[in-house]
Amino acid sequence: MKILKKIIYTLVVLIGAISLGFIIWGSTPAHPMPEAISALKSSDAVTVQTGKWLVFEPAGSTPATLGYIFYPGGRVDYRAYAPLAEAMAEEGFLVVIPRMPLNLAVFGIDKAADVMAAYPEINHWVMGGHSLGGSMAANYVYEHPDQIDGLVFLASYPADSNNLSTYAGSVLSISGSLDGLATPVKIAHSIGLLPTNTEWVNIVGGNHAQFGWYGPQKGDNAAVISREEQQTAVIQDTLEFLKKVDQ
Amino acid sequence: MKILKKIIYTLVVLIGAISLGFIIWGSTPAHPMPEAISALKSSDAVTVQTGKWLVFEPAGSTPATLGYIFYPGGRVDYRAYAPLAEAMAEEGFLVVIPRMPLNLAVFGIDKAADVMAAYPEINHWVMGGHSLGGSMAANYVYEHPDQIDGLVFLASYPADSNNLSTYAGSVLSISGSLDGLATPVKIAHSIGLLPTNTEWVNIVGGNHAQFGWYGPQKGDNAAVISREEQQTAVIQDTLEFLKKVDQ
Numbered sequence: 001m002k003i004l005k006k007i008i009y010t011l012v013v014l015i016g017a018i019s020l021g022f023i024i025w026g027s028t029p030a031h032p033m034p035e036a037i038s039a040l041k042s043s044d045a046v047t048v049q050t051g052k053w054l055v056f057e058p059a060g061s062t063p064a065t066l067g068y069i070f071y072p073g074g075r076v077d078y079r080a081y082a083p084l085a086e087a088m089a090e091e092g093f094l095v096v097i098p099r100m101p102l103n104l105a106v107f108g109i110d111k112a113a114d115v116m117a118a119y120p121e122i123n124h125w126v127m128g129g130h131s132l133g134g135s136m137a138a139n140y141v142y143e144h145p146d147q148i149d150g151l152v153f154l155a156s157y158p159a160d161s162n163n164l165s166t167y168a169g170s171v172l173s174i175s176g177s178l179d180g181l182a183t184p185v186k187i188a189h190s191i192g193l194l195p196t197n198t199e200w201v202n203i204v205g206g207n208h209a210q211f212g213w214y215g216p217q218k219g220d221n222a223a224v225i226s227r228e229e230q231q232t233a234v235i236q237d238t239l240e241f242l243k244k245v246d247q
Numbered sequence: 248m249k250i251l252k253k254i255i256y257t258l259v260v261l262i263g264a265i266s267l268g269f270i271i272w273g274s275t276p277a278h279p280m281p282e283a284i285s286a287l288k289s290s291d292a293v294t295v296q297t298g299k300w301l302v303f304e305p306a307g308s309t310p311a312t313l314g315y316i317f318y319p320g321g322r323v324d325y326r327a328y329a330p331l332a333e334a335m336a337e338e339g340f341l342v343v344i345p346r347m348p349l350n351l352a353v354f355g356i357d358k359a360a361d362v363m364a365a366y367p368e369i370n371h372w373v374m375g376g377h378s379l380g381g382s383m384a385a386n387y388v389y390e391h392p393d394q395i396d397g398l399v400f401l402a403s404y405p406a407d408s409n410n411l412s413t414y415a416g417s418v419l420s421i422s423g424s425l426d427g428l429a430t431p432v433k434i435a436h437s438i439g440l441l442p443t444n445t446e447w448v449n450i451v452g453g454n455h456a457q458f459g460w461y462g463p464q465k466g467d468n469a470a471v472i473s474r475e476e477q478q479t480a481v482i483q484d485t486l487e488f489l490k491k492v493d494q
Contacts, residue, residue, distance in 0.1 A: 203449075
């Protein structure tokens, strides 16, 4: 009995330590760069709300008819995508970036449901995400294909168990040719998991971390183009896509 | 003296053997697939001449105002690019593919000059090429930038010694995300060698060999998309580019 007690005690301590380590790991995300923090300020064109969600709302008199829900990459502070969101809102779209538990979208897959419930006036919903965030957005779309009209992957792809090849909505996949994490091989593999009319954009010279504003990332390659250039390409392609879905 | 004679004799035999081997190597290119041979037949829309050059001329009453000179990849039979040429000619462009000595464009860099001399009525000249062919086309443009209005790279890039970043013409670079020879790293490196307004297209799931019709290639990766899909993308992007240059 003494030995059993010891084993149980050791297991409890081990599980506790691992959990604590995991929480600390998840609670220390990559920090947003100053450019991302600047994009959180409301302007004449965009009203920004911060909190459990970042909400970027066009400030003009014409209300948005399309909402874009964006899931952040794993262990990346959700504010790191504020410049992308601001650019979409400037063009008339509502953009919402939910904060994820432990900065891991895998623990907040269903956040989109709360967002959609809060904005019943929106006609079209598009989900998107970077890296792990894109995969989790794909998981939501896989479970609720009729709720979402479009899906945007930034350096991301669905899990093999979330085959979306029969999804009737629109899909855009944007990747970087020098991405060391969502590599060209992994992106190409996702061709079989997505509809045949998916739009594929590969940014030559772009990498994984420059899809956001949080600095470099372990396992990634150095980019040959600047973060500004990569972001400009992402914004342009995403905006074209959103406009088509909004028609 | 006997030893010197022996050394010279050995050297001559060695050089002879190496040269013979090289000639045999160059004379055994990758063969065109049946689809390429079919594209060599004249149709209602396109007149095809074969010989030292493959010439694809629009058969309609409107004469072409733009000519596209295309250099084949190294050790690839020049007919392997006939389907691409046919598609361009169908849209009103003159396309000429010169046969290269030993199927190596490095020995026929100046063929473009002969082609241009033969068609003085053409207003705009664009050069392009696949792999080694693209690099040699770039070399011609580097030496004669004022003669050529545009440059198209298929899975290719200029040599470091042919920096074209100040070239005033238009440039289009099309690559494949799974190319095992002109890899994403090599393509991204060429960003620094080409003008800032270069158009970059990366075909997700495409490889090196599917830019032509000559079967698989050593050192390449398997593609995830079909040859037809890759060719359709190349044709569409090249046509858009040629139309812009022809304006």
